[in-house]
Amino acid sequence: MTTEATLTTTSTAPTARQVWTRARGITLAVALLLVAAVAMAAVRSTDRHGALDPRSADPSGSRAVAQLLADRGVSTRVVTTLGEARAAAGPDTTVLVAVPDLLTSRQQTRLYESTASSGGRTVLVAPGSPSVERLAPGVTADPLNSSRSTLAPDCTLPEARRAGSADTGGIRYTTTHLDADSCYPSERLATLLRVPATSGHGDTVVLGAPDILYNERLDEQGNASLALQLLGSRPHLVWYLPSLSDSAATGGDEQKSFLDLLPSGWLWGTLQLFVAAVLAAFWRGRRFGRLVPERLPVAIRASETAEGRARLYRKANARDRASAALRSTTRTRLAPLVGVPVTQAHAPEALLPALSARLSGDGQTLHPLLFGPPPGDDAALVALTDQLDALEREVRRS
Secondary structure: OOOOOOOOOOOOOOOHHHHHHHHHHHHHHHHHHHHHHHHHHHHHHHHOOOOOOOOOOOOOOOHHHHHHHHHOOOEEEEEOOHHHHHHHOOOOEEEEEOOHHHOOHHHHHHHHHHHOOOOOEEEEEOOOOOHHHHHOOOEEEOOOOEEEEEEOOOOOOHHHHHHOOEEEEEOOEEEOOOOOEEEEEEOOEEEEEEEEOOOOOOEEEEEOOOHHHOHHHOOOOOHHHHHHHHHOOOOEEEEEOOOOOOHHHHOOOOOOOHHHHOOHHHHHHHHHHHHHHHHHHHHHOOOOOOOOOOOOOOOOOHHHHHHHHHHHHHHOOOHHHHHHHHHHHHHHHHHHHOOOOHHHOOOHHHHHHHHHHHHOOOHHHHHHHHHOOOOOOHHHHHHHHHHHHHHHHHHHHO
């Protein structure tokens, strides 16, 4: 009757519980970042939904202005493309550009070419530099904006004098046109300009802030009067809301890279994720001083350790490592017995002559045993082990 020993294998792979314990901190942080991003996006989208849109009843919308103009016989039409805005320009039309800074330089130039000689009115809402320089040549935006507050007209423009004080402010402008009307000054710079056209009867009105067009601000001060007079001078009002999907934005010789098409929020979000990843890597890789050895909770016999290592060598078919470990240990034990320092135990020129003198033999026969190549199979490895044991016993007896 024969009994076969079954070798049990022990897995060193982490369990699902261990993986969750290690990763739950990072997972929770990522989840919190995602929730915060969604919440911020939702809040911002609700706060600014329909801003300056004459169809929107939100606080930042402009539906109230459009309804008041309709009561006075002024029709309002919303357009979102440059082609529609250019085609609508005419002597009986007011073209309002809600966000001029969203237009590319090529779009701004083409729009000015259509409105400059149309004979109508063009209203630019808070254009910055260099947008205002293309849409209203001769007008420059001051880099230091004023706070939005109630200002007095302080000019001869009839619309401003009838409206009185209004909630203007924002961007301030200077102009080289001598016949321009500079109104609602803030620190001696105008926040509302009316520049007559060089040819025809049209003009361009530059507003430093959109506050007088908002639903929530229309009933304050003289905002409603000023807005209705500026936008109701012609029977038709074209409200141009620039769109990022406008095909004209991609035309011409302007080439945009992939990064130019990404919103700035995505770039900031990517930077924050990168910083978070670096901090997480630093946190996981931190060290609090040198490593301190700890005592094992149980005593493990040396024979069990040797057997476990032998099984690992056998499983990996690592006869070279096993033979090297056996020879190295044997040389370390033999060196003190023959008077060779342990530091020179692995030098053939020091160990072999001492062993030959001790055993009265030829050192060349000991070289293959102590420094030879690895065995070719398991039987040769067992034979090597026996020969090393025999050599050590013989040296000890002598």
